[in-house]
Amino acid sequence: MGLSISKKQLAKIFLLTLIYVGVSSNNIFAQNDTVKNAIIFNVIDNQAQVFVNDELIFDSGVMAKFDLQLEVDLNKYLIKAKNVVKIVLNNALCEDCMSNPWSVSYEIYENGELADYIYESGENGKGLGGEVYNESLDWGNIF
Numbered sequence: 001m002g003l004s005i006s007k008k009q010l011a012k013i014f015l016l017t018l019i020y021v022g023v024s025s026n027n028i029f030a031q032n033d034t035v036k037n038a039i040i041f042n043v044i045d046n047q048a049q050v051f052v053n054d055e056l057i058f059d060s061g062v063m064a065k066f067d068l069q070l071e072v073d074l075n076k077y078l079i080k081a082k083n084v085v086k087i088v089l090n091n092a093l094c095e096d097c098m099s100n101p102w103s104v105s106y107e108i109y110e111n112g113e114l115a116d117y118i119y120e121s122g123e124n125g126k127g128l129g130g131e132v133y134n135e136s137l138d139w140g141n142i143f
Helices: 007-032
Strands: 038-052 054-061 063-067 069-075 082-089 101-110 113-124 131-138
Touching: 082 101, 101 131, 113 131
Parallel strands: none
Antiparallel strands: 038 054, 038 063, 038 069, 038 082, 038 101, 082 131, 101 113
């Protein structure tokens, strides 16, 4: 003897299944879908630092990289108030160099949207090092 289900009962089961699957998947996405607040560096020559509300949260160390995709996640450092994100680039001292070029390139993702793309470069003279770039961003209240 087979199981007998009417078309009306089958439609109800199907509808409840769709609702359940939809609610379950929405909960999964809600847990994993964090809004991106990040700085993604593409170029660092020589040392990048990121500060959130005057706290150093990232230091690249000295490098000369021109093909990066280095993401600095800001979410865990942002507070429920006005936030200031500062990006600093230091150029390494090069006493034997005739020139000492520097460059930095990064993307700013604020509240899940690409807010800006920055590329800066320059030359700070024969062998000179130190801070060559400093940008403060008013991140505002993200919550």
